[in-house]
Amino acid sequence: SSDLKVLSGMFIGSMMAFLFCGLTMNAVGRAAAHMVEEVRRQFREIKGILTGDAEPDYARCVQISTKGAQREMVFPSLLAIVAPIITGIIFGVPGVIGLLVGGLSSGFVLAIFMANAGGAWDNAKKYVEEGNFGGKGSEVHKATVVGDTVGDPFKDTSGPSLNILIKLMSMVAIVMAGLTVSWSLF
Numbered sequence: 001s002s003d004l005k006v007l008s009g010m011f012i013g014s015m016m017a018f019l020f021c022g023l024t025m026n027a028v029g030r031a032a033a034h035m036v037e038e039v040r041r042q043f044r045e046i047k048g049i050l051t052g053d054a055e056p057d058y059a060r061c062v063q064i065s066t067k068g069a070q071r072e073m074v075f076p077s078l079l080a081i082v083a084p085i086i087t088g089i090i091f092g093v094p095g096v097i098g099l100l101v102g103g104l105s106s107g108f109v110l111a112i113f114m115a116n117a118g119g120a121w122d123n124a125k126k127y128v129e130e131g132n133f134g135g136k137g138s139e140v141h142k143a144t145v146v147g148d149t150v151g152d153p154f155k156d157t158s159g160p161s162l163n164i165l166i167k168l169m170s171m172v173a174i175v176m177a178g179l180t181v182s183w184s185l186f
Helices: 002-045 058-072 074-129 139-175 177-183
Strands: none
Touching: 002 058, 002 074, 002 139, 058 074, 074 139, 074 177, 139 177
């Protein structure tokens, strides 16, 4: 019975790492889309940006980036806070232990993978841009640009944010230990 609770918690914790990465990758995509819209708007409305006669509104772009980052992290953060509480209420202490083990195990491996893969995609693009495999403008370069588009959020957003997921779930599990012990259903 206790083994099933631990195993269930491990599955939930492992899924949390992948779900969290998916949410942060989508967040980067949405924030980038808002930034592209703003840059296009500025090119349309502020005449002379392309010729150097007018200054773009840098503050607006920074504001979009900052607000977007904060807004996009609300749901993943709430998920990391709620998961240990709900797991504790449903599966008790063994379930929370499994959640933390699964989240740490898959989160650590996933973070290392994302840092290495993202860096490799970034380096591949730089290598091609130095003139290898056809250089800039070639089909290979186009492919490395696509790879780098995935690699940058891998190494800069999703990989490092897994550290936050692991710490947040651990801290919530510790803070809610009393609730887990006294209110668990099974």
